[in-house]
Amino acid sequence: MALRLVAEFDLWEDVFPWLRVQRAASAGAETPGGGADVLENNYESLRVLNIERNGNVIYTYKDNKGNVFFGLYDCQTRQNEHLYTFEKDLQVVSCSVNSERTLLAASLVQSSKEGRKNELQPGSKCLTLLVEIHPINNVKVLKAVDSYIWVQFLYPHIDSHPLRENHLLLISEEKYIEQFHIQVIQEDGNRVVIKNSGHLPRDRVAEDFVWAQWDMSEQRLYYIDLKKSRSTLKCIQFCADENFNLMFEAPLDIPLSNSVFKLVNFGCDDIQDQDKLSKYPMLCIFTNHTGSLCVCYSPKFDSWEQIMYTVFYFHKGHSKTFTAALGSADSHVTKGITFLNLDYYVAVYLPGHFFHLLNIQHPDLICHSLFLTGNNEVIDMLPHSPLQSLSGSLVLNWCSGKLYRAFLNQSYLLQFLWNTRLDCEKIAVLHCVLSCGQNPQFLEAKIIEWISENVSACHSFDLIQEFIIASSYWSIYPETSSIDKLLPCSSVLTWNAEIPGITLVTEEITLPLMKVHSFKGYWEKLNCNLEYVKYSKPQLHYNNCMVRREWHSLISEEKTGKRRSNVYVRNILDNAIKVISNLEARNLVSEPRLTPLFQEEDNHQRLLLGLMVSELKDHLLRHLQGVEKKKIEQLVLDYISKLLDLICQILETSWRKHNLHPWVLHLNRQASAAEFAVFHIMTRILEATNSLFLPLPPGFHTLHTILGVHCLPLHNLLHYIDNGVLLLTETAVMRLMKDLDNTGKNEKLKFSIIVRLPPVIGQKICRLWDHPMSSNIISRNHVKQLLQNYKKQPQSSMIDKSSFGIEFLPLNYFIATLTNIESSNQALYTFEGHDNVDAKFVEEAALKHTTMLLGL
Structure with missing residues (x-):
């Protein structure tokens, strides 16, 4: 399937066997010979409660006496630890443990059995407790109220020494959030106790909200409040100390009601009425390290025939509303849409109906996202139970108690690339595969193999062109994410073709208002994205139009003999030497090339290479702020080297596939079907690079021309030359003059080519041909x-x-x-x-x- 879920934790494999051993030992000690099956009678109570920032899993179960057991699974050591046991029949609402595992916060309600009272705090519905567990000591009541309370310890990035103060969030069903500051001290060695437990300082973090989401990895709180019936999204960033900041406010054009109250990623949602919540809109927020901010929203379903959802791309300044057809009116939807964060993509799926991969880095064109329908077997392979997307690519299935790491399935996507017939799916999968970032050389080789078999299969875009641009872009993107504003990721500028089963509406949205003006990390990148949306129109993507003009100017000067200073030209050619040297350094470990490239000067291509280095470096220096000049220069060399290398790889793959040998360059022989195939792929490469004015490896035109002489009748050959498809290089023509004898056919070929050469090259070539025709041409030039x-x-x-x-x-x-x-x-x-x-x-x-x- 397109999504690969790799299990990182399984409640029944990683916890259950340990619990069974513990319970059997305990029961055996009490009643020798019995108790081995005691846990099996209570397995339904075993469930995951929370996932902390460090990846540790907190879980709970009840024994046969109704006692509530809290355990922790350490994701690093893969060991289980008993945290605490409440010897009362209570139901757990929420639970969290601090990073040192010295304090446990738990929110509990009285047993669901009719008539049972809360024996810990009579008269209250929900009890929130703070327990000293290192070692087990005091229990402090934080809240005893009639509304539900959720708890969450903060996990600052401080690992060098134990924290003297812990910070605990309390989220109330009464629509407020508080932060408790808990100081701890050590007594009698390792005994940790709460200091001044009678009075714990607290701050009001948020209030009057209807929805909140916790980002455990980045320690951020997103929430929505309603003022004058307008939904406003806000974000609180918690820092390493006790400070927290309101980072931004953003209006959300979605209908919400004060009667709605929903929490996301605050532990298990069992307490909230799932049937009731399923009737409310689905809403979640995803970010990644590049500064993206996506709000995914799905309203409650009004029809069984189609499903609608909206993604607000705040980092791009617009939203997209997708409407997906379900295929048939009797396709009843019993579960809501699932949104999953996959770094550069958001997965949206409805089990049994559709699976969408939305490109959040480049959402402008719909063809960069992949849309699979329920007819595809991949849909039925995804879990039908609800999945909760945690920070990063972690996914939790609450029902099964399994924690997964979600990846795009490269092998499936490559197979899909071979089988799909739609251009929109080809370009989408191409970008999906290249953005995976795992083993790029292997992926590029597989894509090139596919291209060599399907080079003419796409009608909406040039396949070679798209691969070269996209792969070059993704090869340097991880080095600086700001490059996405300055380099194109695609050769496709517009897309008007329909996507089967999908309709799309794009709207501009109001950008978030940043409340803090000192940015670091993610916030700096998000602010940079917002500034770009505000002020950078038209886009700053690099193109080769300046290179085209300058290159034509230099070639024209060469023909007239009025070229500008030698220093300028020498600097340009030195840039080309740097690119070729960088390319050779990058390919030290790869097998030697069979294709005869880089074996001649080819000054025209070297001029083009050097000019592109110069122009691209100037472009990045102008717009890429905060990056060292030396790093920018290396980025430029890497990018252009990658362009050349990809062209070489495509040609090399075709050369190896057709088992060509160096003697293909000998002209006194008949062309084979293999040479026809290679000539065709070279012509397609030339078409792809010409429209973008990209450089070619020195020696490309010579090889192309020689294959053209092999494969084409004379009139077709001359037509290709006259229309610029074949470029006559000095090396290629000299080989023609030396290798071909003076039969009537070859005389006609030689003369036809000589008269098409520029005078400077023509005079030099004529000296090599001892023939009356050559003497005639020399005489004409002399006269x-x-x-x-x-x-x-x-x-x-x-x-x-x-x-x-x-x-x-x-x-x-x-x-x-x-x-x-x-x-x-x-x-x-x-x-x-x-x-x-x-x-x-x-x-x-x-x-x-x-x-x-x-x-x-």
């Missing part, structure tokens, strides 16, 4: 140079015929003119590198060419 500044001078009408071997007046007159020009300034007009190119050479070439044309 063009001589005559470009020629001014006609008066000449004698008489020509000395004795100096010419053939009596052909037009040619004789022309050669005489050239001879005159050459003699007037020999040093200036000598053809560079060819001292023997003169008027005589031109005459001989003209005669040979004429003879060849006439077939004489």
Whole structure:
């Protein structure tokens, strides 16, 4: 299934065997030979009460006398510990233990048996107690009221020494939250007691709220109050000391009533009437380390035909309301929607009906989220009992007593990638897999294998393009999450295609108002996200438009011989050398490449590489605040190296798949089907990179051209060259001139290519081809140079015929003119590198060419 739940704790495997041994030993001591099955008679009372910040699990059960037993499972040592036993028949509402396990807070009510009184505090419905348990000593009554109370110790990040003061939250059904400050002292060695237990200081944290959620990992309290019928979300951050701060307020456009009271993640919800609560809206809040803030909301169901839920992406400034069709009107929904936090994703599912993975880092386009319907077998594999999403990726099934760590299932997603036919699902799964972050080299290899088989399967986006951009983005994203505002994660800018079974409404929302102006950690990132939404429009995503203009300018200067200073060009080429060196360093442990890349200079691609380094570095330096220049420079090198490496990997995979060998570069042989396949994938790579103006590995165009000569008829080859699909590099053309013989077919090919070369390269290439056609081209270039500044001078009408071997007046007159020009300034007009190119050479070439044309 798409979601993989790995059990971290199982009440019946990690606790039950230990309890059974303890009870059997106790019963055996009292009545030898009996008591082995005593726990089995009370197994229904065994349940999880709370999960603390350090991962420890508190649980409870009742013995056959009704005594209430509290135990703790240490997630580090995987050992159980007895905390305390109340020798009364009571029902536990809530329980929490401090980090040193010296104090136990518990809230209890009288037994559910009719007529039974609360013997600890007559006349009260709920009793909240604070117990000294190291060793077991005093019991202090904190509250004795007619409303339910929930308790939760705070867990500050201080591990170096025991705390002298503990802080305990009390959450009342009467809609207020208090914080108790409990000082402890040590007596008689290790005996820990409460100091001044007669008067414990307290603070009122919140009041008049209708909903609250506890974030155990980050020690945050979210709650909603209603003022003038308007729902306002607030957040309290508890610090390492006794201080707490109201961090933000955010209006929520959802209908809530004063009659609603619901708590999330304050331990087990057994006390709250589940049937009653199921009729109220579902609401929960998720954050992650990147500064995201999502409020997930599902109203009560009005129809069995479709389900609606809304996600408020506060870090993006908008909300999305999803409506999912259930497929048939008789598909009755007995349970509510489940929301689970999966770091970069939120999972939304309704057992037996649908499973959605919402991309919370990039929610702008619906195609970046995955929507699976009830027809998929993955839906039925998820637990049907309610799951509670705790901090991070922890998930608790209260009914079974199992604590899971939730992951995206990479193997399932890869298999799904092969089987799906919808473009929207392909792009969504592609991003899901790449964001997993586990063994990226393996995942990229599997995706490339899929791409090589399905390169033309997507119609809504370019598959190679999307993979290169997305994978390069995710490769450096963990290093600084702020990069998501400056680098594109996708090549897809808009998506108008429908998602089957899903309708979507997007609305702008009011941003949270930050109440504290000194930010650290998560709050700094959230505030940065909010500032970006406020002021950064249009988006600051990098693109290569500046590189495109500058590159074309440099190439144009090269053709005209007016290139700017050598220092500037040398710096650009040095940037390219750094990228290639960085790429080689990253691939030291990988197997050597078979493809003949990086084996030539290819100055044009090196210019493009160097320009991209320069422009991207300037872009990040302008907008990436608080990051060292050296780190930014390394980020740029890593990002561009990754781009090149992915292109090489795609080509390498295709090369290995079709079992090509280096002799593919030899031209005097017939093309094979394998070469056709590799040529096709290279053409698709070229299309993908051209539209984004991304650099290619030096040597790519040479290999592409040589494969084109192998695979294409001459007219198709020339069409590809004229339309820029094949770029004629000096290396490729020189190989053509040397390797191909002078048969009629090859002569035609060579001439067709030479006339398409820039003059500077053409002159150099013609010297390699000992052929009348080559001499003709050299002669033309020589004549063009001589005559470009020629001014006609008066000449004698008489020509000395004795100096010419053939009596052909037009040619004789022309050669005489050239001879005159050459003699007037020999040093200036000598053809560079060819001292023997003169008027005589031109005459001989003209005669040979004429003879060849006439077939004489």
